[in-house]
Amino acid sequence: MTSQADIDALIERARDSSPRTQPFYCDEDVFARDMQKLVSRKWLLVDHVSRIPEAGQYFLYEVGQESIIVIRDDDLKINALFNVCRHRGSLVCLEPEGKRLRLTCPYHAWTYGLDGSLQAARLMPEDFNQLEHGLHRCHIRVHHGFIFLNLSPGDEPEFDQEFAVFEPHLDFHGFAEAKIAHRASYPTDANWKLVVENFFECYHCVPAHPEYCSRHLRDALVAVGAGPNSGPAEAIERFAPVLEEWQEQAAKLGRPLGTVDDDEYSLHMKAYQQRPHRSDIKSETQDGQPVACLMGHRTECDYGRMYLSFSPFNHIIACNDFAALIVFTPRSAMRTDVEIIWLVDGRADTVDVDRMIWMWDVTTRQDKVIIENNQRGILSSRYQPGCLSDQERRVDTFNKWYLNQLTN
Amino acid sequence: MTSQADIDALIERARDSSPRTQPFYCDEDVFARDMQKLVSRKWLLVDHVSRIPEAGQYFLYEVGQESIIVIRDDDLKINALFNVCRHRGSLVCLEPEGKRLRLTCPYHAWTYGLDGSLQAARLMPEDFNQLEHGLHRCHIRVHHGFIFLNLSPGDEPEFDQEFAVFEPHLDFHGFAEAKIAHRASYPTDANWKLVVENFFECYHCVPAHPEYCSRHLRDALVAVGAGPNSGPAEAIERFAPVLEEWQEQAAKLGRPLGTVDDDEYSLHMKAYQQRPHRSDIKSETQDGQPVACLMGHRTECDYGRMYLSFSPFNHIIACNDFAALIVFTPRSAMRTDVEIIWLVDGRADTVDVDRMIWMWDVTTRQDKVIIENNQRGILSSRYQPGCLSDQERRVDTFNKWYLNQLTN
């Protein structure tokens, strides 16, 4: 039980130096503050609706020490309910996913509807009001097929305006009708901010990710390998003509254009960027060939890919034929769940899963090792936040955004 | 090192709300307070004398971070000694049980008698007083065959008056001459209070324990399934005629009658209750038939069972032919040892162990799962102590008793 005043003082000091000092990556009390002030207040993309197509189907989403039931009710509406019985606090659902007619607590059989309302509780006192004892609801929005949760205890935080900018892009890719082709977990023994920082720069791509680099123009990786404005200004300038030429072609094939690059004062630090692969690469596969039919409103391959961040926790990388949804979930000070969900068009008959997952699977395995070694080095007394390269500009933005969140 | 003042403040707040809030089930500093103010001050039943019939035989009893040697000396008296050498602090006995002529520390061979007195220590300074360096003694009482310890550092707390009320019942069952037929461990990853609360209500019996329920009258389970006054008043009233009729028959067969139901201000929150099984059930076995000869002073089966709590940590459930001694031992904030020791009459020739353990073994396995899921749910930020049913009245009494102990 570290005093909140001690944490406040630590954050205050970070404003003058950096939030990349040791305790921000290692301390459980700082993690509790991260959960309270940041993770619990953001819209978190947790999965795609196609995971639970039928009434009664559910999965559990676990973040920090929270467990949330995401379940489709009889009207096919999806609800998010804290997995904590209102009676004595038992978990209500024990399996990570399944199908239920109703939610019956395994302890004393308090029974809830699929909307979380309490429907039966035996032998309660006369003044017990069943209506007041539904499962605690978690804010939920389904948007273009993606399920977003927000764990804020109060009113539902604004959603539509915040994410409106993505509308044409999500629509073009047809995510609302997409389906899950594969999923894989890469639990990583490191603080969530190390996972995010790794994702927000491509400075490590050349040394660490040969497979990933083989799919892309070298200039593109340096300029925008980790999203808009992630690289040096001159690299961006050098890449601009290539990008513009490709954009022109892509626009002709129907792709909506645009870029999003939220700053350190934004709510979700969203990002959006589109660019071409290597010119002979149709999809991010080893042979460059697609693994499934084109996604969404496409009629022809445009050799491009999009990068979209709903927040530092959720990212979509979409080729023409499949998309990788990347989900980072903080669990404790030195543990983060990393999950990748591969999506294909809802009309796709056949999907070559092995070829589809090749690049992100090998890359994420590499990142797991890298990030865990980063965490271990930070435990040293000699660790100090180092100077960032010109290819890590988004890491700096993220650090500032993080501190702003803690002090909001 | 949380300040004691912080714990004091937490307990003070619990007086206005509930001691069923998250920290009371999860926090190691609260657990340390539980050990100091409560567990270390109670008479804890740790085993039956028949475990160590011969001189020199011992077993270790471990509670919290304490290890205590319970050993029979050459006069067959049983001593309880802290398993910590007075020299440099090594454990003296390493094996969980065994037989010793004397207690020699494996480190420097300081040698203690079976009463803990220091008998040999080589090369000590001249002013070293051997008499002052015996193993620290733990208060011990042997009562009707049961071994009770009390870890209080001061004078021996009163015993005889506190437990006198059980005399005729313990005598009738012949526990002093009973013998151990089997034992099993069910270590449970949960706070000890969750284990006790589970035991102090039968509200969960119908949903969770079909085997247990199959042995009993439904009315009995609702009214007194977890001891005297554990159920709703009207259920108790409804069950009263059945109970009275059975008591009349049982008394004729020699069973002493009576009920104990200590309140929240008591020292040990003792309880005692007798009632019939289902009318065709002689013993709590799957076929309802006994597994051994009748226990104690019985001459004929009376189809009944007794429930006796020496404290929230120790319970006996006795049929006519065997008794299950249930021992809950706190180990850390989220770990509790659960052990069951099955006893039969000392004259029993043959015992059908599989049939004897069936009901409590399956029921305790079920409870382990239930309680661990209760613990996990309580870790959520949304957990809050819920309203109790009319069948959980003893849980409420226990919660109040617990708080009273902490503030005594």
Add this chain to the structure above:
Amino acid sequence: MTSQADIDALIERARDSSPRTQPFYCDEDVFARDMQKLVSRKWLLVDHVSRIPEAGQYFLYEVGQESIIVIRDDDLKINALFNVCRHRGSLVCLEPEGKRLRLTCPYHAWTYGLDGSLQAARLMPEDFNQLEHGLHRCHIRVHHGFIFLNLSPGDEPEFDQEFAVFEPHLDFHGFAEAKIAHRASYPTDANWKLVVENFFECYHCVPAHPEYCSRHLRDALVAVGAGPNSGPAEAIERFAPVLEEWQEQAAKLGRPLGTVDDDEYSLHMKAYQQRPHRSDIKSETQDGQPVACLMGHRTECDYGRMYLSFSPFNHIIACNDFAALIVFTPRSAMRTDVEIIWLVDGRADTVDVDRMIWMWDVTTRQDKVIIENNQRGILSSRYQPGCLSDQERRVDTFNKWYLNQLTN
């Protein structure tokens, strides 16, 4: 995050009682203080130069949460570098030992020379000064073949004068040209001070180490079994004539004489002592026969052995033909790495490893068990620091030295 003031108060109280109370052996915050005030300020012997004979060869030395690269550069000079990239803090070397042309961080490929200087960092801002971003250096001294590190953050602490007293002895044994014949690890789940206290007394030898005792005169073990003045005054007196007679013979064969016995106010609590084995024992092997050629400047076996402590963390026990280098490395409050490195003369052709390691291997395995049981006993509320025997005088000196270090 326990306040430093709380730790200060604990140390202050220990001055009036003992630093052998429970928190000094169990508490992670006390361990952090041990690291800061003591371990990080001492010269620690970490290995022998023969482990890394060639340019580019390195090994990692891990102490507390620190990882240090000990590497031989192209001029064959050995450098010690904190294994923490100056960029984002990743570990630079991941394998426990190996050979490198340069040190390239696996994360972003910042590349350092074998002296730690930063040689390449892509895409850094214009004002980035490469010269200021070498790996943090750890103080290092190579002395008679032994590699010493000192983790002090400031100027290099004095070395030459502190260890000058050992010169003739280290020279006589030829350690500078010795080579490693074998190494073994005995990680021990106990506080480092329990490991040191175990090594600083031979009071436990008779009960715990039959193999060790079989090699030595009983009188020698009692008098000086754990170094100079480790036993009772009268035992030392009784052993004196035997010792003197042997010294006279040994001196004739060239062995330099002398004793070192640093007191509680010293910097490193060094110690040095020579004495004979049992008179029929040439080497500390099971059959008493040597396992290799004589070490150093010897021409003939003198049936003796030397005991040398550079500090409580590092000890050499040398027979005529081999030496055991014993290295204790604190890792956390209840974890200590124990490593033994066996050395033989650099000219030794053949070494009988099994016979060489027999005594220290079996003895160290025994000590691991003993020390871990000591740690477990200390967790009890009834543990209190006991009275020491006349054969544990160096334990008392160590306890006082330890407290002096914490308050310096």
